[in-house]
Amino acid sequence: MEDENQNQSGMKRRTFIKAAAAAGVLAAGGAALWQIGAFRRLQENATRQFPGVLYTERLRQIVTQDPSRTRMLMWELTLPAEEDLTVELRVQGADETNVHHFPASNDRFIDDEIEVYQYRAEVNHLTPGTHYQYRITSEDAATDWQTLCAPAADETYKMLIFPDTQSSDNYADWKEMAHLAWARNTDAALFACMGDLVDNGEDRLQWTDFFGGVEEMQRVIPMAPLMGNHETYDLNWKERLPEAYLHYFATPPNASTEFDRYYYSFDYGDVHYIALCTQQREIGAFKDGLVAEQLEWIRRDMRAHRKKWNVVLMHKDVLQYRIHGRPERTEGIDDDNGRVWMPVFDELGIDVVFSAHLHTYRNRGHIYGFQKTPDKKGPLYILTGVAGNVRYPNLWIDHPFDEVTLPQPETDNYLTMDVGRDAIEIACFLPDGREMDRVKVTKR
């Protein structure tokens, strides 16, 4: 249901862009934000003549399996590089003669009929607990130095978590909230985006708008991205494989032949994170076995990587909510994801499960054996909310498991997760910084 609404709004924008381009009115046209952005980019390109300066776009850090020792760096150029590109890495404060070099590989791809001049390099041999600086260099030019922190094994830290960012307003609300969240939390160590990063997974303009929200933060702290169902939609709103998503995010490999990087896991400090792929319905039209493969993998993964805290990130939710005006729809446990995953989370002793997709914030407390547990047995289930302008006012009917819901109709929200020595503390904020919920998880 939600997808139909979004499709209409997304389609309108694209149709408008195509019509405007055909009429040749782009430069003279109205004041739509993206037009101003495109014009500015043209102007910037004209002034990018300073010798010795390498201009990159969307320079970003992506989590690796062990961010205390390695980091994935990705970026784009407006034109293909004529020389080899290198990442230079130094310990913060060290002089420029003590620099490690990592060659970049060409990661160019074409999608939405646009060629993206993308590059990547993985830096390794980091020492846990060390602050570094990195920059991208070509033969005779370099970017500014950026910070890169390798966490200590038992590091206490803060993570930012952003729910669905898909938008129909050129990502204006998302950009504003993401910038405010970052301004208030520049001490965050990493951030997660919970899927449906864009409304249409093939639309290049939407991707550049999405990245516009995290431009500053993704240069200096790593992102843990999730794939949502909207990453599997093509320009005609038909399902396809999540090609753009997989190109933009070189997340950790999972040794799968069919579904490499669809799902992954990583560690950060005392937490092991499991990023599941819940798009078996969308992907199922192309290949089978996503759920069965993840069920085997998660047990193997937890045997090898269990940490003091174990946290699941999944796009689609585990509960089913009733919907206003649809009396036939019952509430309970979601068949596709809840029935499949909740018993596994119980079995594996998962501490917290973050989900998204419904565009509403709900803290459901702890659930074990499909039942609420007042003694906090079982994982804490947080439905993370909405971070774009696609909202569903008056759609969902409260679930008896809900403990905290945001005032309706909802605006946007973001979350912080503080990982301390003895507790994990999760808080939910409105764009203006007002704290709406706070919950602490301790070992029972």
Ligand SMILES: [Fe+2]
């Ligand atoms: Fe969504």
Ligand SMILES: [Fe+2]
């Ligand atoms: Fe979704």
